Amino acid sequence: MLNVGKLENGFVIDHIKAGKCMDIYNYLGLGKLDCCVAIIKNAKSNKMGKKDIIKIDGGLDLVDLDILGFIDDNITINVIKNGVITEKKTLSLPKTVTNVIKCKNPRCITQIEQELDNVFILTDEKNHIYRCKYCEEKA
């Protein structure tokens, strides 16, 4: 596999569905970070065949793990300290997500009310269904 320099201190967002790394890059706002960010596309994976990986040279507080759980709760996080993995985190589905996605329902109040947060609520954990807090349209 292509080697993108070893991470000394930071974290790795692993098991991203192949092709989805740029979506996650954008959702998490990684473009705004000053630290070193490496994106690896189509890495080999025993579990998934192909996967994407993002390595971030910085603390976990740089990203909102709830957003990540909302996008794909199969993603895992490896925390690296002094070159070794010190913690593996799995993600859970957040109960609510605020201002990550917009409601698509043209009849929803979020389309016209100024400065109204777009809030989605987990209504069906088993089937990963989120609904708009206001109009109940599915995410």
Place this chain on the structure above:
Amino acid sequence: MKHLLSPLDLSVDELDELLRLASDIAADPARYSECCHGKKLATLFYEPSTRTRLSFEAAMLNLGGSVLGFSSADSSSASKGESVSDTIRVISCYADICAMRHPKEGAPLVASMHSSIPVINAGDGGHQHPTQTLTDLMTIKELKGGFDNLTIGLCGDLKFGRTVHSLIQSLVRYNNVKFVLISPRELRVPSYILSDVLGAGGHEFIEVERLEDAIPELDILYMTRVQRERFFNEEEYMRMKGFYILDNAKMKLAKDDMIVLHPLPRVNEISVEVDNDPRACYFKQAQFGVYVRMALILKLLEVDLPC
């Protein structure tokens, strides 16, 4: 403070209590005629719905209160671009309770988040219309004595009819209610209601295409309008429209104690000849709508009731 945004905001017990009060009011409206003396209801109607607005206003006036408000967006500050959250903060200074009708779904919820007075959702787009559901439930309870063991036929546009969806969601909370869903294929009840509400709860339901086939077994027939533009083509509409028009010939097939309900306004889906049939209860339903709104206003304002 409590608001009413969705019919399911009320638990079965709260609903029972509300309907009992509505029933007491219906029995002796004069006893309640001063309960809201000095209180004001604001009707904030961002789109016209004369019937609903007048029903709310009649309810408040019957309680000895007064009303203020607007009846369309262009006669309100909304036309100048004021947000719902600003409007409700101002209205909270003028009135004690408000009923809001809005074309955007979720607008009454936004209002409730910023309001210091109770907010009643008087219809938000295709989303919820809880006082229509309360009206339907009161009518059924008054005329049928309760909700258990009833067979209810819902006829017409079951896809877009939000009152039908809310009624189903409310009635599945009672015992042994059977649903007969009568509609053209294009306008069937949405699959999420069939699977999540009816299927998941193990409730008995059947879907049929012709009212005539279903009517003999019904205790309640809830009619809604089938709009021409909902059909895929004119030919289908012409073939089927007769299936969903209630007339005396179809009433002959029904039980003697079946009741016919309709949220009104009707167009032609109930033939005028049916109006004289004692089983036609849709105008009574409009009267119950006022009583149940009176009960709701009393509950939300937490005013002392006459003993």
